[in-house]
Amino acid sequence: MVGSYKPELIVNGKRLDGRMPADLRNITIEVGVVKNAVGSAYIEWGNNKIIAGVYGPKEALPKHVQDPERAIIKCRYAMSPFSSLEEHGRTGPNRRSVEISKVTKEVFENVVLLDRFPGAEIDIFIDVLQADGGTRAAGITAAAVALAASGIPMKDVPFAASVGKVGDTLILDLNKVEDNYSDADMPVAISPRTGDILLLQMDGNLTKEEVKTGIGMIQKAGEHISRLQREALKAPYERILEKYKK
Amino acid sequence: MQRIVVPGEKLHTAPIRIENTTTDRNGTYSCILGYFDDENKTLVPLESLWDPKPGDTVIGVVEEDRGTTLTINLNAPYKGLALTKFLESDISVNDIVVANVKVLEKGGTIMLLKPSAMKGGKVMAVKPSRIPRIIGKNNTMIKQITDATATSVIIGLNGLIWLKGGNIDLTTAALLKIEEEAHTQGLTQRISDMLAAGMKQQVR
Numbered sequence: 001m002v003g004s005y006k007p008e009l010i011v012n013g014k015r016l017d018g019r020m021p022a023d024l025r026n027i028t029i030e031v032g033v034v035k036n037a038v039g040s041a042y043i044e045w046g047n048n049k050i051i052a053g054v055y056g057p058k059e060a061l062p063k064h065v066q067d068p069e070r071a072i073i074k075c076r077y078a079m080s081p082f083s084s085l086e087e088h089g090r091t092g093p094n095r096r097s098v099e100i101s102k103v104t105k106e107v108f109e110n111v112v113l114l115d116r117f118p119g120a121e122i123d124i125f126i127d128v129l130q131a132d133g134g135t136r137a138a139g140i141t142a143a144a145v146a147l148a149a150s151g152i153p154m155k156d157v158p159f160a161a162s163v164g165k166v167g168d169t170l171i172l173d174l175n176k177v178e179d180n181y182s183d184a185d186m187p188v189a190i191s192p193r194t195g196d197i198l199l200l201q202m203d204g205n206l207t208k209e210e211v212k213t214g215i216g217m218i219q220k221a222g223e224h225i226s227r228l229q230r231e232a233l234k235a236p237y238e239r240i241l242e243k244y245k246k
Numbered sequence: 247m248q249r250i251v252v253p254g255e256k257l258h259t260a261p262i263r264i265e266n267t268t269t270d271r272n273g274t275y276s277c278i279l280g281y282f283d284d285e286n287k288t289l290v291p292l293e294s295l296w297d298p299k300p301g302d303t304v305i306g307v308v309e310e311d312r313g314t315t316l317t318i319n320l321n322a323p324y325k326g327l328a329l330t331k332f333l334e335s336d337i338s339v340n341d342i343v344v345a346n347v348k349v350l351e352k353g354g355t356i357m358l359l360k361p362s363a364m365k366g367g368k369v370m371a372v373k374p375s376r377i378p379r380i381i382g383k384n385n386t387m388i389k390q391i392t393d394a395t396a397t398s399v400i401i402g403l404n405g406l407i408w409l410k411g412g413n414i415d416l417t418t419a420a421l422l423k424i425e426e427e428a429h430t431q432g433l434t435q436r437i438s439d440m441l442a443a444g445m446k447q448q449v450r
């Protein structure tokens with residue numbers, strides 16, 4: 001943490017940006033923003049702006065990475081150099097982006113029907129244009145929509161969100177300042193159909209009960225996020241249906 | 247009733263066998279973005295990838311001549327491979343070829359039969375999920391287009407379409423319209439109107 005100075009993150013029961021502890025930021029999702037990609041999505045999650053693109057399945061190269069039984073997923077999470085005020089957005093891969101790419105890849109290995117494409121690879125690119133805390137959760141949410149829009153068969157459209165702790169209060173969906181000064185931060189990705197937890201990481205300390213309550217908060221918020229994902233996926237088709245309804 | 251479904255959405259309250267779905271004890275769930283008919287229990291993909299099956303007609307571009315084999319780009323997850331000793335005509339690199347799928351090999355190459363080079367014409371790409379709609383029931387849709395525009399059309403199930411002669415621009419526009427509006431009602435009528443208007447303009 002940054003020195004011993006710690007701003008007060010909750011004043012009169014409200015957070016710095018006016019939210020209540022269990023409130024999400026505003027989320028908008030748009031599908032099909034990158035025409036060259038097989039599937040793509042753009043998400044605005046508060047001040048986060050993220051583009052996700054999916055390419056493939058195509059022949060996995062180099063050949064020694066091929067799996068004759070199933071497809072492999074390659075994931076690249078990257079922050080633009082201008083995305084953040086701090087060192088996060090420096091050019092090229094770094095420890096943090098390699099880690100996030102890995103956990104994101106593992107989220108999607110559990111939902112995509114990889115055995116349909118033996119020997120192939122599926123590329124997922126997540127590019128953060130503007131960062132304000134919780135980009136890995138927003139990136140997973142956007143990449144899930146991009147994958148579904150690409151036509152690659154998958155069991156579910158997962159979503160992700162984070163929960164944290166300020167003093168004794170659990171807060172949902174931390175922004176940058178809260179992320180830096182809170183006592184704990186726990187991003188979670190969930191498959192909404194089965195309730196399976198696909199990603200669980202934690203910074204700081206939470207008790208057993210707090211972890212349970214936190215995951216409950218994310219599941220509840222997930223109903224809203226999942227609905228937005230479904231609406232975004234259906235929107236281009238419903239627009240055309242609407243046009244010819246009369 | 248017909249509705250648009252996304253991956254993970256429940257289609258039926260009991261496990262039943264439908265293509266592109268997953269089941270558990272409590273129900274059947276979609277695995278793709280598709281159009282589901284509750285009465286007939288059919289799931290038509292809105293976005294899908296070409297699934298190679300023996301006998302499929304495909305269109306591709308020759309990428310490389312390896313002496314004994316030709317590798318053919320099929321705009322699909324896997325490359326096409328054709329043996330040169332069975333060729334009936336001369337085929338060189340960058341030719342557009344029409345071929346049939348013999349088998350999808352385990353390593354992930356598609357063995358092709360009887361490739362033949364197409365002279366002239368052009369190739370357009372559409373989403374593979376739209377090919378059944380472009381062909382129509384008993385070829386009605388594509389026949390309607392070729393009858394009106396007099397264009398020769400060969401449809402590859404991999405999503406590539408070869409066009410030559412006639413009113414190519416109108417054919418292309420009609421095919422793109424089908425690609426965009428495949429899931430709507432009354433599309434045949436709209437295409438017919440579009441073709442009539444397009445051909446009338448050309449006569450003037």
